[in-house]
Amino acid sequence: MKKRIKFRPVGGLVMIICCMAALSLGGCQLAYFFSGNGASLADYTIPKKDRVLVMVDSAPAYPMTIQAISSLCTRINDQLYQNKAASKLVPAFRLASLQQSNPTAYRQMTIAQVAAVMKADLVVYAFVQKFQVRLTSARQITRGYAVCAVKVVEKSGKRVWPENASEGFIVQAHVPPNLTRSQSTTAVQSRLLRKLSRRIARIFYLHENGYTPHPE
Numbered sequence: 001m002k003k004r005i006k007f008r009p010v011g012g013l014v015m016i017i018c019c020m021a022a023l024s025l026g027g028c029q030l031a032y033f034f035s036g037n038g039a040s041l042a043d044y045t046i047p048k049k050d051r052v053l054v055m056v057d058s059a060p061a062y063p064m065t066i067q068a069i070s071s072l073c074t075r076i077n078d079q080l081y082q083n084k085a086a087s088k089l090v091p092a093f094r095l096a097s098l099q100q101s102n103p104t105a106y107r108q109m110t111i112a113q114v115a116a117v118m119k120a121d122l123v124v125y126a127f128v129q130k131f132q133v134r135l136t137s138a139r140q141i142t143r144g145y146a147v148c149a150v151k152v153v154e155k156s157g158k159r160v161w162p163e164n165a166s167e168g169f170i171v172q173a174h175v176p177p178n179l180t181r182s183q184s185t186t187a188v189q190s191r192l193l194r195k196l197s198r199r200i201a202r203i204f205y206l207h208e209n210g211y212t213p214h215p216e
Contacts, residue, residue, distance in 0.1 A: 038208070039206055039209060040202075040206065040207055040208075042085070042203065042204050042206055043203045043204070044152055044162075044203060044204055046080075046085055046122060046124075046152075046204055049088075049121075050086070050088065050121040051089075051090065051121045051122070052089050052120060052122050053114070053115055053120035053122070053123045054073045054080070054089070054090070054095075054123075054126070055095060055111065055124070055126070056069045056072050056076075056126045057125075057126075057127050057128070058127075058128040059127070059128065059129050061130075062129070062130050062132065064131055066100060068131075069096070070092050070095070070096040071193050072126070072196060073092035075193060075198075076124070076197045076201050077089045078197075079198060079201030080201050080204060083205040084205065085204040085205040086204070090119075090120050095114075095118065098117060098118070110157060111123050111153050112157035120155060121154070122154060122155065123153045123154075123155070124152055124200075125150070125168075126148050126149070126196075126200055127149045127168065128147070128148045129149060130145065130146060131146045132144060132145045132146070133185050133188045133189050133192070139180065140179060141177045141178065141179060142178060142180050142183045143175055143178070144188040144192045145173070145175070145192075146192045146195075147170065147171075148170070148172075148196055148200065149167045149168030149169065149170055149171075150170075150200055151165075151168035151169065171199045171200055171203075172199075175188045175191045175192055175195075
């Protein structure tokens with residue numbers, strides 16, 4: 001009498017799916033996949049039909065220049081577009097023009113009022129609570145640190161994300177200390193802006209944990 005061979009299709013199916021997923025990844029990504037790092041889903045998905053304004057403000061205690069703010073907005077826009085998180089984006093220079101035309105009036109505007117002027121449906125609002133580029137050890141060492149609270153607001157002014165945090169979703173960036181001859185203050189600021197933009201943008205699209213295609 002022949003023995004019946006029992007198959008376990010579920011386990012085999014999972015293995016096939018895993019292999020197919022792994023084949024779609026590159027070398028470094030493949031290593032992260034099998035080491036269990038996986039991927040993080042978007043915390044908030046931007047509706048495809050919405051025209052998005054990325055708006056950045058800084059705390060009075062840590063004022064950022066209009067140029068730095070515009071650079072951060074541009075970098076976030078680029079990351080959102082490149083990773084297909086949003087396709088309709090208000091150009092950063094338009095917000096900068098509004099700021100420069102009347103700084104006092106701009107500071108008194110609400111997010112909804114700015115959205116109306118920019119003809120945006122949705123605002124990704126980033127409030128930079130701290131932005132420090134420091135010189136220490138008799139000006140021989142440079143380092144940087146930034147903290148930002150991010151939230152998503154509809155054009156009506158209604159906040160839609162996050163729902164359970166009063167100040168927003170906290171994003172941090174840090175540039176380790178290094179000698180000034182290897183790391184100027186300008187370079188520290190650029191790295192902080194680059195790190196903040198990438199980490200803010202990642203809120204809105206699926207990304208692999210631990211894998212960075214370009215150095216921060």
